[in-house]
Amino acid sequence: MEVKLSDLKDLVRTIPDYPKPGIMFRDVTTLFGDAQGFKAAIARMADPFLMQPVDAVAGIEARGFILGGAIADRLGCGFIPIRKKGKLPWKTIGQEYTLEYGVDIIEIHEDAIKDGERILIVDDLIATGGTAEAAVKIIKRTGGQIVGAAFVIDLPELGGSQLLIQQGVECHSVMAFDGH
Secondary structure (H helix, E strand, O other), X not given: OOOOHXXXXXXXXXXXXXXXXXXXXXXXXXXXOOHHHHHHHHHHHHHHHOOOOOOEEEEEOOHHHHHHHHHHHHHOOEEEEEEEOOOOOOOEEEEEEEEOOEEEEEEEEOOOOOOOOEEEEEEXXXXXXXXXXXXXXXXXXXXXXXXXXXXXXXXXXXXXXXXXXXXXXXXXXXXXXXXX
């Protein structure tokens, strides 16, 4: 039985004014907790890439790990964790990105991607696109080719998907929500 998009959207909890006033936080943990909803979201994220060669899924910390592992299994490929600075135990390559109040860094192991490997970027949500753009940059710096990016939620008003599309990255989202 196919789960309808409206049913999937209903499984996402919205928390007003978190983490600050005016923000509508989209909590996907309630979607993850529903077996049929989680399975349907994974299928919808993976489906656009089933007929494309994908060597690895790169999941962005932390919810991208949950989604990325399941999508990698579905696509029959490997998984690469993209972590916050200082969390990986081996030699790393880092990429800075801008946050609302400063700068942060994501890292991957320097040997995580072989030259020419085809990589799918996965995360739970794309808003302004800063973290996803940093993931694109770090993957390209290591010689990887981006086959696309998949998200559960897009907040289109914030422009993140458009930012990636302008860089030639195919973006797929299961659902979109208006606002922040």
